Amino acid sequence: MLTACESGGLSRARLGRMQEVLARHVAEGGVPGLVALVSRRGEIHVETVGRIAAGGAPMQRDSIFRISSMTKPVTAAAAMILVEECRLRLNDPVDRWLPELADRKVLRAIESDVGDTVPAARAITLRDLLTFRLGLGMIPVFPQRYPIQMAMADAGFAPGPVFPSFPPDELMRRYGTLPLAYQPGERWLYNTGSEILGVLIARVAGTSLARFMQERIFAPLGMKDTAFHVPPLKRERFATCYGRDHATGALKVFDDPVDGNYATPPVFENGSAGLVSTADDFNAFAQMLLNGGRLGTERILSRPSVELMTSDQLAPAHRQGSELLLGGALSWGFGLSVCTGRNDLCQVPGRYGWDGGYGTSWHSDPREEMTGILLTQRLLDAPQPPPVFTDFWTSAYQAIDD
Template sequence: MHRIRLRPCLSALLLACAAFAASAAPAPFDGRAGVARVDKARIDAALSGLVESGRIVGVSALVWQDGREAYHGAFGLADREAGRPMARDTLVQVFSMTKPVTGVALMQLHEQGRFGLDDPVARYLPEFAAVKVHGGTDAQGQPLLLDPQRPITIRDLLRHTAGMAGGDAPEPVGGYYRAADPDNLDNTLEEAVRRMASVPLLYQPGEQWFYSPAVDVQARLVEVLSGMPFERYLQRHVFGPLKMKDTRYTLRPQDRPRIAAMYRRSDDGVLTRVPDEQAYALIGRQRALTPGSWGLVSSLDDYMRFARMLLGGGELDGVRLLQPSTVRLMATDALPGNIGPGERSWLPSKGQVGFGIDFAVRIAPPADAEEASGEIGEFFWDGAANTLFWVDPANQLAAVLFTQWLPFGKVPLHKDFRDAVYADDSSAAAPRP
């Protein structure tokens, strides 16, 4: 993680793959999506086993089901060098779990009639009127920049079909993005998005699913449509109403004793602490950039309040942020039929999923025992430091999992946690009423 460019550096970290240590044998696959009978001992064993084996430093998890807390557990250390345990109030960087928060903010404005999903982005952000599409090279080897076949719509931003790409994209588009430097922390969101609009698209709009900085453009739309800085909007219309007192972009002095250290896992499985000046570069000082794609710090209970609001169809404790129909829309696969498995980048690695509005959406049961358990209709997302959350309406369940290591994946934490939550073992827990 670098002070100026997050995405290219994260990409390099993600490419530094960790050794994939053997995990406990998965439960026999029975072809079903999953039956959530939350059993504390089973989940405890899954999470503590990963800590005790040395594959992760610390982890905490919270599960809410049927209107009550069904599970909480914390294992290992938030700060190994200081001997500080992982705790319920530990703060972590959620990275891309910022994206669903941005989606909720923008969809609040959609409910108010401020925009239509199929409106051209350029209607509200004129800098996108001149966007070009990279079309390969000409006979002299020079880049071809083409006009888009149709405008980028707001719906494209929401489902990652805008054709946008970040600094880790194939060349030369990735190089164009890095040269534009939109992720510089001294950029305002307005300036960052203006620079993004100068980068050619990697694909024609609507042609492929490609994970991108499009959610930063969503955040800028919130500013333009609301007339309010994005961070202030979140505080006033999301964090404040939900009483999310620990969620923000910048650490306060009193937060320092609670923030989890960041670790980097080497190819041979050694976990090394990332120096604090690097680990906290994005959150350690007040800066101009408040992106929609990344940057928030949160606590387990805070993020669960956000998840519970979604589980409640947009409402929590009598406070409504969204209408149930809007949450259903966000949690419905929005990818058009012309975007097949081969045009979805790495999204299929998440399982039998499509994509809604800033969430992956499960559309079919797990294909085999190698895929993590889940329920059709659940929607979820994760973060670069291996955090995870999901909402499962069929089982009236929400789950949040916190840890802090890079690169993403390799240790089967998400699968082991999901399998423990969904294990269909009638002897382990009484049937749900």
């Protein structure tokens, strides 16, 4: 359904293709249901297909989804609020607020035992956390074979769909027991930077990450359903999350709305992957970035901050070994990917955003003045986008009519 006049340069007929394509994915059993949103120059197109759970109520526009790694850019924006207030500086060491990361040791080589280390050449900075260059993160080698991978798993940081659930101080204590895999600033390693960044924001702000985000981002933008858990009164709108049973190929429940991981406030408000949201809520955040930090009368960030967040912050050497997640046409800004080359219909230089491992995708394209959001609740089986993602983005870009 179109929720605004056709003034944004989107073809109504071609948007019809999107509905057909997405409906086919649901009918074939790939996902139980989904919500898709495309916004361009004030025109918003929304598709709701399927059901909130297998055999459940129909999917609605305001259905709530676990957005997992789409949390990362929100956390980065929260950090930039503190930078603009001069409570944090990009190049200052974070030791004052995160003493657990002071005086780091670094593996002599990635293959080394965890006790075979050298001193860190410098301290970890806020910039390192935002760009995932702190020296800790997912080592993209599978099956795992390096001692540091085993040590991270033993500490509770194994890669996968189950996220850390330690209180923030315990989380930082555990990270403090690990050596860095690389020198600070040397290499892009996924995920850990945003987990630690959330703890840093809370300590600097003197409040919880949830409260800071609510007061400084969610409330001003009208993001009324975005939070770290779903209260009982909203639970009927909360989609069930599914994974693939590898033995049978059938979908099985991974996280239930009633008694799952989001039914109560978490002990760790995960700045990397902990938020739930809706299509319209996240579109408000996305439009704020696309508008240079403002939505309506509310300014969350300055335009220069948004430009910094959404520009490429990595040199080629930083991306070494990142091909599994970034491929050949993506780099990284602050908490989100940045497209640097054109190798597909939707891969446009300057486009930015990120996907979520529980089956969500968001990207904004400044040149096209367009944002797309796809929300499903089917765990991703691989780092590469699933067919429903690829087809959604193809459908969005083929609908451009100018």
